[in-house]
Amino acid sequence: MQDIEAVRAALRAQRIETPSWAYGNSGTRFKVFAQEGVPRDPYEKIADAARVHALTGVAPLVSLHIPWDRVDDYAHLAAHAHDHGVRIGAINANVFQDDAYRLGSVTNPDARVRRKAVHHLLACVDVLDATGSRDLKLWFADGTNYPGQGDIATRQAYLAEALAEVYARLSADQRILLEYKLFEPAFYMTDVPDWGTAYAHGLELGPRAVVCVDTGHHAPGTNIEFIVAFLLSRGRLGAFDFNSRFYADDDLMVGAADPFQLFRIMHEVVRGGGLDPAAGVNFMLDQCHNIEPKIPAQIRSVANVQEATAKALLVDAEELAAAQQAGDVLAANAVLMDAYATDVRPLLRELREEQGLAPDPVAAYHASGYAERIRAERVGGTQAGWGA
Ligand code: RM4
Numbered sequence: 001m002q003d004i005e006a007v008r009a010a011l012r013a014q015r016i017e018t019p020s021w022a023y024g025n026s027g028t029r030f031k032v033f034a035q036e037g038v039p040r041d042p043y044e045k046i047a048d049a050a051r052v053h054a055l056t057g058v059a060p061l062v063s064l065h066i067p068w069d070r071v072d073d074y075a076h077l078a079a080h081a082h083d084h085g086v087r088i089g090a091i092n093a094n095v096f097q098d099d100a101y102r103l104g105s106v107t108n109p110d111a112r113v114r115r116k117a118v119h120h121l122l123a124c125v126d127v128l129d130a131t132g133s134r135d136l137k138l139w140f141a142d143g144t145n146y147p148g149q150g151d152i153a154t155r156q157a158y159l160a161e162a163l164a165e166v167y168a169r170l171s172a173d174q175r176i177l178l179e180y181k182l183f184e185p186a187f188y189m190t191d192v193p194d195w196g197t198a199y200a201h202g203l204e205l206g207p208r209a210v211v212c213v214d215t216g217h218h219a220p221g222t223n224i225e226f227i228v229a230f231l232l233s234r235g236r237l238g239a240f241d242f243n244s245r246f247y248a249d250d251d252l253m254v255g256a257a258d259p260f261q262l263f264r265i266m267h268e269v270v271r272g273g274g275l276d277p278a279a280g281v282n283f284m285l286d287q288c289h290n291i292e293p294k295i296p297a298q299i300r301s302v303a304n305v306q307e308a309t310a311k312a313l314l315v316d317a318e319e320l321a322a323a324q325q326a327g328d329v330l331a332a333n334a335v336l337m338d339a340y341a342t343d344v345r346p347l348l349r350e351l352r353e354e355q356g357l358a359p360d361p362v363a364a365y366h367a368s369g370y371a372e373r374i375r376a377e378r379v380g381g382t383q384a385g386w387g388a
């Protein structure tokens with residue numbers, strides 16, 4: 001039997017970071033459906049993130065994307081976050097939306113473009129300094145569309161050079177989260193396509209260059225929990241970008257397509273000690289809510305991660321180890337399936353109530369009048385989206 005008090009303590013201690021861009025407008029390349037009440041600037045995005053934290057009690061951090069969240073004074077923005085009861089989390093460097101990056105950013109054949117990209121990454125470290133953030137998250141759209149278009153090995157060397165310069169600029173408590181993605185926007189070759197590439201660059205850089213696993217960035221059928229188990233065992237699992245995918249990088253609510261996969265991932269996290277803050281795993285959401293209301297979608301996503309975590313914590317580790325040792329395939333599998341089949345929603349409701357929160361945070365959001373208020377107040381100006 002699992003120690004239920006330990007399960008409850010672990011759930012109380014878990015932290016989930018929400019992304020500023022989830023609160024702005026987003027869409028596909030076909031259409032962006034604007035929603036009423038959407039933030040017009042980073043300050044309003046942080047206010048929405050703070051609302052998610054106020055209702056869930058476990059989301060006190062919000063990631064920024066630079067330049068989407070560019071402000072004149074980042075210390076002031078951090079103070080605004082603090083006033084709202086949240087903190088600024090990972091800083092996402094955006095080197096994929098400038099015309100100069102047509103052939104790549106840090107892997108561009110033109111040295112001047114590579115300089116420009118590195119310059120932006122270094123400026124993002126300045127943002128970390130100003131906000132007190134720990135993590136610089138790097139995702140590169142770099143790659144090629146056609147065989148022969150670029151030299152793969154040369155581009156790897158450029159990438160290593162850029163990363164080394166940025167790594168050298170970090171202070172002792174700051175980290176690089178290097179994120180990989182199989183394809184898109186490059187369709188033939190991507191410069192950081194997989195966890196192996198991210199891991200290898202991290203090894204060359206040093207212990208504070210760790211991997212970010214975006215759950216939407218793999219080929220169908222990839223065993224993501226294997227990647228998680230491996231990286232965690234080597235101290236290189238830096239973060240998750242949680243979302244769910246039916247087909248490619250869908251950025252839908254985590255746990256929507258495959259809650260069982262999320263459970264399997266969280267099982268490896270629990271098994272490998274990844275819930276311990278000392279393990280340094282940052283549990284972030286990286287999602288877009290194109291047609292559904294954004295704040296309740298974030299609340300729902302946080303709850304989905306909590307549910308998967310609770311089920312993973314309920315796996316009877318001793319019984320599992322015994323069955324594995326005995327070679328009892330069916331019993332071992334049954335231990336996992338029993339935990340997965342447990343309805344943990346009553347437990348989570350109870351934990352919320354113990355902390356003075358409403359047991360159903362989505363219902364509490366709808367009852368709070370916040371949605372009506374932001375719809376009435378946020379009139380005029382330019383709504384935030386991918387580019388503002
Ligand atoms: C990328 C990647 C990054 C995110 C952007 C918006 O595909 O997942 O983490 O910052 O999208």
Ligand code: MN
Nearest residue numbers: 179214241286
């Ligand atoms: Mn991501």
